[in-house]
Amino acid sequence: MSDKRYRLGIDIGGTFTDLFVVDEVSGATLSFKTPSVPSDPAQAVRNGVRILEEEHGIPAAQIGYFVHGTTLGLNTLLQRNGDRAGLLVTKGFRDVLEIGRLRLPDPTNYYVERIKPLIARDDVREIDERLGVDGRVITPLDLDAAEAAARDLLEAGAKTLAIVFLHSYRNSVHEAALAAHLRRVFPGTYVCASHEVWPQQREYERGLVTAINAHIGDRMKHYYARLHDDMAEAGLTARLMTTKSNGGIMAAASAAEAPVETLLSGPASGAMGALMVGRSGGYDKLIGFDMGGTSVDVAIIDGDVLYSTESRIGDFPLIMPAVDISSIGAGGGSIAWLDASGILKVGPHSAGAMPGPAAYGHGGEQPTVTDAYVRIGLYAPDRVLGGGLRLDRAKAEAALQTIAAPMGLSTAEVAQGILDVTTANMFAQFMPLMARKGLDPRDFKLLAYGGAGAQHAFLLAREVGVDAVLVPASPGTLCAQGSLGADLRQDFIRTLPAHAGAASLTEAWDALMAEGDAWLDGQPERITGIERQRSADMRYHGQSFDLTVPLPEGEAVSIDTLLTAFHTAYERIYGFSDPEALVEITNARVTVLGLIPRVDAVPKIAEATPGERPQPRLTAPLIEDGAEVDAAFYDRATLKAGHVIDGPAVIEAPDTTIYLPGDFTAEVDAFGNLVGRLRGVTGAAEHSIAEASA
Helix, strand or coil: CCCCCEEEEEEECCCEEEEEEEECCCCCEEEEEEECCCCCHHHHHHHHHHHHHHHHCCCHHHEEEEEEEECHHHHHHHHCCCCCEEEEEECCCCCHHHHCCCCCCCCCCCCCCCCCCCCCHHHEEEECCEECCCCCEEECCCHHHHHHHHHHHHHCCCCEEEEECCCCCCCCHHHHHHHHHHHHHCCCCEEEEHHHHCCCCCHHHHHHHHHHHHHHHHHHHHHHHHHHHHHHHHCCCCCEEEECCCCCEEEHHHHHHCHHHHCCHHHHHHHHHHHHHHHHHCCCEEEEEEECCCEEEEEEEECCECEECCEEECCEEECCCEECEEEEEECCCEEEEECCCCCEEEEEEECCCCCCCHHHCCCCCCCEHHHHHHHHCCCCCCCCCHHHCCCCHHHHHHHHHHHHHHHCCCHHHHHHHHHHHHHHHHHHHHHHHHHHCCCCHHHCEEEEECCCHHHHHHHHHHHHCCCEEEECCCHHHHHHHHHHCCCEEEEEEEECCCCCCHHHHHHHHHHHHHHHHHHHHCCCCCCCEEEEEEEEEEEECCCCCCEEEECCCCCCCCHHHHHHHHHHHHHHHHCCCCCCCCEEEEEEEEEEEEECCCCCCCCCCCECCCCCCCCCCEEEEEEECCEEEEEEEEEHHHCCECCEEECCEEEEECCEEEEECCCEEEEECCCCCEEEEECCCCCCCCCCHHHHHC
């Protein structure tokens, strides 16, 4: 028996830290939650590792693989409470962050507020240097003058330094020289340069991603160092790995140098978990539906997860590749309220973890989506949630009464209204999102995860017409599970000269693949293989936005092949294409993957005997579509593969509550996933339990 037989995945969220453990020998899995510690995220990891040993008999020394994700960088950016950063730019470009793209987020809103730059203009210094668009040196860099400017910033209160020079994506000679010089002169200062972070044309986006890296960099570097020391003290000898926004993983030491790559690691891990669950069950078209406390995030899986280079985090666009995550509505903690005209609204404000929904009994008094769930009866009176929490129906009703009274409605009617408004808001954003991607919801299953995903997924599925709803065996810890299914992954880019042809593209791809191989050599984990994915950013002449077009697998470099793929992609997304128009290739891209050895983390469950029906633990009334109905309540732990449940029903689990409305029927598949459909609707691509068990 191996001394290091366990693989541990951790996801540090704002409210809970999730742990998912796989025994490499038996394939057995274990998952649980422990409260997060926002003031010290590493503390929650220490607590979880201690619980593993004290309550489950798994000492840290037996963990052979450790990967985790944290929202520390994301929250630092959203709250803008990172380090004060100084910015060094080419002379004449002091206002690069101030000007941005001059685009209004809402052109019809006369009261839209100007976005405050992440680095104030007073913390920007101009450096007398210049490169041409072709990368040749026009004005040499004066290191002494640049050092004086950096010293001035630090003396004025800046804690970190970011370097963004014009055209450094083409030639990094000035940025590299200054970064090395400043690290020697100011050894305790966090310094980053744009060519190190993301060397792509577009000065604002490249400057912004470098500014973000400087804003969160020092805090993240100290966090990873603290985590390393804490885990070593606990007896962990496995290398520390961390999840990334692009759905991959990398060494924590690498993440400390480029923490901007981890901003969306939590949602990305959830998407990778959805992909893992889908592949194990034979489902290749999924819409990940992650409903947490403040929002609902969706990720599209069409054979593989979809990626984007146009993500947005709070006020800021993110140019780096990331799993394509879109927010489409309110979460379980979102607050319901009445506007000046007395119209019921839900969100965007949230009750958060503290005080949380009124039903939590922690002092919250405003009605939330969770309070509406409680009022319609989704929680049995004897239900005890994680951490021993019992939801207080009386306090939920009292909160709902604050808006029921002005509307002249009962609390039950208001609760139903809150859920209807929440669903309508999701629908209003979900359908245009699918249309923009050229996808038909009827071809997909909705995979529900997150704390509240399984409570609302069937309500949305009614409206959008998806093929089915899939609730995985452990939806509440899917992000932690997904981190264990991720591979080493890194993206590389090179901006091409105007009128680039096959020779320039091939040269760029070859150079980027060499960079990728060098990056993999620097990662500490053993891999079983390497994959390299080549793509190019393309657009019609005169356009401002690109489409990223992958080179079909196995194809030799051919401009004709890329043009055909570009026109096909353009037609699918926009409904037309122009094969006669001039097409530009702006960037070459390469993604390298180091394939991590796999362990089956989605085990099969016991099968029901033919004709066996599950037995509810109780029957209780709930409100459905405004009317009171009797619903069966099931303990999910008692369900077997092949069990069929007719709605209305509630399936209870330690990490979630599943609401199956009366017009749905659900079946448990071989892996413990609950697959529900509108009664009388059969999916053409659905696998039978017998097929899945084979």
